[in-house]
Amino acid sequence: MKKQITLLATALIFILSACKKETTYVNQPVVDNYIYAVDGEEVYQSNIEKDKEKSPEQYLSILYTNLFKTTIEQSDLLQLAEVRRAIGDKQMVDELILNDFVNGTDIELPTDSEMRADIEQFVENTYIRFFLRKPTPYEIYELKDAIESDAGLSPELIYQGFALSNEYKFY
Amino acid sequence: MKRRSFLKNTSLSAASVITAPYILPSGRLFAATGERIVNHVVLVLFAGGIRQQESVEQQYVATQNGNSTTGNLMRNMLSGAAPTSDLDALGNEGLWDPIQTNSLASQGTLFQEVIYQEGPPGHYNGHAVALTGNYYPNNINLNENPTNPTIFELYRKHNDPVQSALNAWWISEGLGPYPSLNYSQDPLYGSGYGANYLRPASILGGAGQDQLGNAQTYQPDDVSRISKIKAMLDNNFDQSGNGLPGIDNTPENRELIKSFLTNTIQDVQNGIFDLATPNGSNVRTGDLINISSAWTVMKEFAPELTVINTTNLDVCHGDFSQYLNFLHRADYGVGWLWDKIQGPEGAAAGLKDDTIMICVPEHGRNWVTNNNTDSNGMRALDHTAEDISQLPDYNLPYTNSRRIFTLIVGPEGKVVPNQVLGSPGNPVGESIDIAPTIANILGFDDNIPSGMLPGRVLDEAFV
Numbered sequence: 001m002k003k004q005i006t007l008l009a010t011a012l013i014f015i016l017s018a019c020k021k022e023t024t025y026v027n028q029p030v031v032d033n034y035i036y037a038v039d040g041e042e043v044y045q046s047n048i049e050k051d052k053e054k055s056p057e058q059y060l061s062i063l064y065t066n067l068f069k070t071t072i073e074q075s076d077l078l079q080l081a082e083v084r085r086a087i088g089d090k091q092m093v094d095e096l097i098l099n100d101f102v103n104g105t106d107i108e109l110p111t112d113s114e115m116r117a118d119i120e121q122f123v124e125n126t127y128i129r130f131f132l133r134k135p136t137p138y139e140i141y142e143l144k145d146a147i148e149s150d151a152g153l154s155p156e157l158i159y160q161g162f163a164l165s166n167e168y169k170f171y
Numbered sequence: 172m173k174r175r176s177f178l179k180n181t182s183l184s185a186a187s188v189i190t191a192p193y194i195l196p197s198g199r200l201f202a203a204t205g206e207r208i209v210n211h212v213v214l215v216l217f218a219g220g221i222r223q224q225e226s227v228e229q230q231y232v233a234t235q236n237g238n239s240t241t242g243n244l245m246r247n248m249l250s251g252a253a254p255t256s257d258l259d260a261l262g263n264e265g266l267w268d269p270i271q272t273n274s275l276a277s278q279g280t281l282f283q284e285v286i287y288q289e290g291p292p293g294h295y296n297g298h299a300v301a302l303t304g305n306y307y308p309n310n311i312n313l314n315e316n317p318t319n320p321t322i323f324e325l326y327r328k329h330n331d332p333v334q335s336a337l338n339a340w341w342i343s344e345g346l347g348p349y350p351s352l353n354y355s356q357d358p359l360y361g362s363g364y365g366a367n368y369l370r371p372a373s374i375l376g377g378a379g380q381d382q383l384g385n386a387q388t389y390q391p392d393d394v395s396r397i398s399k400i401k402a403m404l405d406n407n408f409d410q411s412g413n414g415l416p417g418i419d420n421t422p423e424n425r426e427l428i429k430s431f432l433t434n435t436i437q438d439v440q441n442g443i444f445d446l447a448t449p450n451g452s453n454v455r456t457g458d459l460i461n462i463s464s465a466w467t468v469m470k471e472f473a474p475e476l477t478v479i480n481t482t483n484l485d486v487c488h489g490d491f492s493q494y495l496n497f498l499h500r501a502d503y504g505v506g507w508l509w510d511k512i513q514g515p516e517g518a519a520a521g522l523k524d525d526t527i528m529i530c531v532p533e534h535g536r537n538w539v540t541n542n543n544t545d546s547n548g549m550r551a552l553d554h555t556a557e558d559i560s561q562l563p564d565y566n567l568p569y570t571n572s573r574r575i576f577t578l579i580v581g582p583e584g585k586v587v588p589n590q591v592l593g594s595p596g597n598p599v600g601e602s603i604d605i606a607p608t609i610a611n612i613l614g615f616d617d618n619i620p621s622g623m624l625p626g627r628v629l630d631e632a633f634v
Contacts, residue, residue: 047408079378085346086379087432088353088368089336090417092425096432099386142403153396161400167408 044133050170056084058171060097063163066129067101069108098163102156110155119144122155130162207614208585208633211526213469213477213512214322214609215462215505216301218294218533219484220554223574223595225498226532227283232257235491235540235549244499247506248530248578249281250274259547260492261499267449271506275530277589279580280632284593285600287534292554292572294485295348297533297602302352302478304606304624313348320355320623322606323366326476329610329618337424338475339366340468344461344482346370354418365418366476367428371464372457374432375439384440386433394426431471435464447507454500458483462504466511473520475613480533487536491549505530509580527581527612531605538562538571567596575602579632586632604629 044050054062060080064072072080080097087093101107115122123143127135135143147153162168224230226245231254232238242254246269258265271278289306290296296307303319311317320328323339343349354365373379389397405411420428438444447463448454458481465479481501487494509528517523537557540550554572559565567574577600579586593599603626610616611628 050408051410053410076382079382082346082373082378083382085350086368086370086373088341088350088365088418089420089425089428092420092429095425096383096386096429099389099429099433100383103385103387136407139407143400146400146403150396152392153400157393157396158400160397161404164397164401165404165408166411167404170408170410 043128044131046133046136047131047167050167053170056090057081059094059169060084063098063168064101066163067107067109067159068104070106095164098160102159109159112154115147115155115158119147122147126158126162130159130165130168205611205614205617208612209525209527209581210613211473211475211477211522212609212612213465213479213508213526213528214301214605215508215528215530216298216478216480216533217501217505217530218298218480219458219482219497220292220294220487220534220536220572221484221498221532221575222536222552222571223284223576224571225495227281227576231495232260232549237548244495245502246274247271247502247509248275249502250276260495260549262454262496264452264454267452267499267503269506270449270503270510275506275509275528275578275580276591279578279586279588280590280592282577282579282592282600282629282632284595284598285531285575285577285602285604286569286598287573287575287602288569291556292534292570294482294533298349298352298480300602301531301533301605303355304603304626306603314351315356316351317355318357320357320360320364321352321366322478322609323476324354324357324360324364325606325610325619325623326613326615327364327366328360330475330613330615331618334475335424336365336367336418336420337427337472340465340472340474340477341366341368342461342465342468342477342479343368343370344372344457344480346373349480362418366478367418367420369464369468372460375436375444375460375464379436380440383432384436386429386436388430388433391426398422427472431468435467447504449503456483456497456500458497458501459504462501462508466508469522470511470516470520473522476609487552488541489543489551490545491540491551492545492547494552524582527579527586529605529608530578530580531602532575533602535570535572535574538565574598577605577629579608579629584634587634590632592631599631600629601626608632 057077061072061077083097084090084093110122120140123135123140127133127139224234227249229241229243229249229251231240231242231244233241238257240254240257243249243251244253246253253266287297287300290300290308291310293310295311295313299311299317300306302321303317304322305319323341326339327334327336341353350368350370353368354360354362374383445463445466447459461479461481465477468474469477483497484494484501486497511517512522512526512528514523534554536552536554539557539562541553543551545551557570557572559567559570565571607616607624607626608629610619610624611630616628
């Protein structure tokens with residue numbers, strides 16, 4: 001009986017805490033921040049919290065920061081805004097801009113051998129870098145499997161996939 | 172099967188294929204497409220506000236006080252002798268020899284007096300009227316797409332078979348409100364039927380060179396790897412980034428266009444970009460760059476519908492001499508474009524003898540000058556709704572800003588050559604006639620719901 005009460009209490013605590021509305025952002029540094037050395041970044045508990053679409057300017061400036069680990073110059077942002085206006089297919093122009101970014105000399109990109117030396121770590125770092133959250137176990141498995149089964153899948157191409165993904169367009 | 176039975180069955184099958192209505196993959200039945208005159212149309216919105224006086228009337232500087240020199244500045248488009256004196260307005264390079272041996276007017280039909288009947292004579296209004304085939308009585312919000320479907324949407328929705336955006340291009344000299352003209356706000360049309368929009372000066376010039384000039388080009392295998400990762404990530408996220416206000420190309424066409432733009436940027440960097448100027452010229456106007464860029468698009472993709480514009484001539488608000496200069500250069504650009512279409516590259520792209528080009532200003536300019544004077548002492552001109560009852564020496568029933576022309580040139584046997592229609596006070600054709608005329612040329616006018624295009628087909632131009 002005592003054991004049953006303990007189990008019931010544990011279950012109630014679990015259910016009540018599960019029903020509690022999650023905070024949208026963690027405004028203070030959390031353990032994840034220290035582990036992945038992204039102090040000052042807001043880290044999401046999950047992708048469900050992301051329901052607002054980034055503006056084109058937000059998308060481009062955040063993308064630049066993610067890839068180059070530095071803030072984009074205002075003059076570059078103005079030029080990018082002009083380039084975006086000058087092409088009607090916005091998805092296409094974003095892809096072109098990204099293609100230029102990833103070809104930049106200052107981009108901080110792991111090498112293929114670094115990625116393959118510790119794929120799980122690469123996957124976690126990439127999720128934190130682009131999505132500001134840790135991957136789920138399934139997401140780790142899925143991307144790790146894709147990397148292991150395709151020798152031509154480079155960090156650059158994976159970064160492209162992340163930068164063009166729907167989740168990356170939301171915050 | 173006996174031979175007679177086989178022949179009978181085969182004949183029946185063939186007959187059923189011929190007589191059965193065609194069914195699209197979507198399941199929609201459609202009537203056969205109307206007969207086309209040609210398979211490609213280029214609309215040159217010869218815009219920026221051009222007066223009849225300096226274009227078809229060939230008055231050169233004769234409307235300016237103290238000047239009497241007349242002459243034709245548009246010898247590629249119009250027949251007539253060039254001015255022989257007072258050439259200071261044309262800058263260091265003076266008159267260029269025309270690239271067309273015979274003027275386009277002599278090769279086609281010139282509606283020399285056409286009317287922009289309603290609405291303010293503003294650039295965006297004028298463009299929107301030509302592209303939608305509808306007048307707008309008030310100023311259109313410059314930040315909004317037009318309310319009526321554009322010719323691009325009408326083409327992509329009503330042409331059979333349905334064509335992709337690779338076949339419809341809107342290429343503008345400037346940004347401003349012009350990117351909004353590739354599709355409308357109409358919920359039954361909209362971006363899904365829009366044209367590919369391009370402003371070459373931004374993509375091939377400074378901003379594009381700086382921001383796209385180093386763009387990596389990926390092989391198909393790598394493109395598919397990127398798509399696979401994106402799809403994997405999208406499967407784990409239940410929202411889609413569909414808030415981008417633009418058109419969508421198919422993934423295959425998107426890669427084609429990306430490759431084309433990257434290569435063209437490199438051509439500019441390497442100095443091998445084909446520019447619409449005579450050999451040895453140093454003139455680089457925005458209009459000529461736009462026309463040259465439009466040609467690179469046309470020879471690459473051979474679109475069925477291409478619309479390009481000029482806008483530099485609007486300098487006339489403050490500099491009449493430069494307006495004349497730009498008018499002369501833009502005329503060369505139009506002649507150059509037609510020369511390309513009818514030349515070996517145009518033949519290779521399938522454009523030669525299968526293209527009709529229409530040139531039309533979006534509106535005219537005022538009769539009376541404003542107070543600005545240029546370095547040659549010439550008075551400038553605005554484009555407003557003048558009160559004709561107050562104008563000195565003006566005797567037409569509509570304002571000078573409403574006076575425009577339309578030039579239609581095309582293959583022999585398709586377009587009536589050397590024909591001039593209309594006269595001052597007796598216009599033939601309106602701005603709203605351009606859209607239905609394009610629809611007729613491409614054979615989809617009968618598929619457009621009645622009442623959407625109040626204008627008429629300028630069928631006097633066609634054989």
